[in-house]
Amino acid sequence: MIDVKIKKEVFNNKYLPYLNDKSRYLLFYGGGSSGKSYYIVQRYLFKCFSQKMNLLVIRQTGNTNRDSTFALFKQVISGWNVSSLFDITDLRIKCVNGNEIIFRGLDDAEKLKSVTFENGELTDVWIEEATETQEADINQLKVRLRGGNTEKQMVLSFNPVNVNHWIKKHFIDSGLATVCHSTYKDNKFLTDEDKRVLEDFKNTDPYYYDVYCLGLWGVLGKTYFNARIINDRLKDIRKPIKKGFFSYTYQNEKITSFEWVDDEDGFIEIYENVIDRHPYVLGGDTAGEGSDYFTSFVVDNITGKQVCKLRREFDEVEYTRQVYCLGKYYNNALIGIEANFSTYPIKELDRLGYEKQFVREVEDTYTNKVQKSLGFKTTSITRPLILAQLQKIVLEEIDKINDKDTLEEMLIFVRNEKGRPEAQEGGHDDLVMGLAITYYIREQQSFNLIESDKPRPRESSFETSFRVKEPTGDFGSRIEVI
DSSP: OOEEOOOOGGGGGGGGGGGTOOEEEEEESSSSSSSSHHHHHHHHHHHHHHSSEEEEESSSSGGGTTTHHHHHHHHHHTTTOOOGEEETTTTTTTTSOOOEEEEEEETTTTHTTTTSSSSOOEEEEEEEGGGSSOHHHHHHHHHTTOOSSSSEEEEEEEEEOOOTTIIIIIIIIISOOOEEOOOOGGGGTTTTHHHHHHHHHHHHHHHHHHISSSOOOBBBSSSSHHHHHHHHHHHHOOOOOOEEEEEEEETTTTEEEOOOOOOOOSSSEEESOOOOOOEEEEEEEEOOOTTOOOOEEEETTTTEEEEEEEOOOOOOOHHHHHHHHHHHHHHHHHHEEEEEEHHHHHHHHHTTOOOOEEEEEOOOOOTEEEEEEBBOOOOTHHHHHHHHHHHHHHHHHHHHOOHHHHHHHHHTTTOOSSSSEEEEETTHHHHHHHHHHHHGGOOOOOSSSOTSOOOOOTEEEEEEEOOOBBOOOOSSSEEOOO
């Protein structure tokens, strides 16, 4: 029987709700000096006293454990005056009740495979500085936690840097893990001087303060858009009011009717419903080289607010038909689709009878006559222009951008070694370019209310339907926190 009494005061209040959390995957991330690693050690010792547990502590490089996680365990054990309950050898800690803690690195696969515990099976894995690891390695550790008769848990801890990191998508965005985000402000054990040092970065290096002190997702390197403004906006961002897609009737090679379908997994997100008599613009970036997604945005041309986003991997035919319906839905919006990689969507919209498309003017180098063509063309001249315009909107009117995914994509839109703005390696720029095109084409749309008595362009045989479909054991120990 181990009889240990631990006062609540030894824990930071931020972390107390997670003391007995039994989630399969538990993430602690945030800014530096938040005390999360120290708490995780406390939590494992508490668990070690109260139940059967065998813990494997992992870092990318095994020898880094010695001066970090292993040292931290020895520090807390000493601070709690429970050294007599543990046998501590080289990178191995054994409790008198038989529970064990072993420290290993992902850089030595053979040693990792040979890890065995004297009593029982592996029940817990803690991956410290998890952003240093590869997804494939973590998946292998997940496999090791399967089976057996005891509850299993994996804990990951890290400071976020790259918003495009696989951990964010795998565990956080998917909702797979229980997540605790913390900063130095949650660490009651920091001195006032410690806090002042960190808060001085607000003035000397705002980006460092946001990413490393507040633990906001950022990017390695210099972002093209103002990262601090984007992170501030992300704090206030709201979910779309509805998600879904358009169901339509296609007869005699025409779309004769359509209706909005609510679907939580839908690829169209609406942030503001259509307002009567408001003019809208709809821009789009088609999937091309280095891109897997078709995207479109809708902007209210009176308020300048981004009110809708479409993003999906699908074929040009379906993309064009969804854009057609979306344009009609938003008061026959002006549509401007990128023409670089395929002109099919532009030609098909015209064939379907969509009457309001963006018109670009190009001077013929032979005749010097101005030629007019449908669709937006991204060139060495227009690309910097539309990006600079979007950069200005981020600086001055960031509240007009409502989509979380787009803002996060802006954080990984960086200048390369030649100074060209582009998505960081491994990332996408479909949303950034789509929104940039949408704002650029606004000048060809009215900035005034549509006259109520003025007929809106549509085919005489077209009837729009706006019906909405509803989406379809006792361990023999006593431990208290007092």
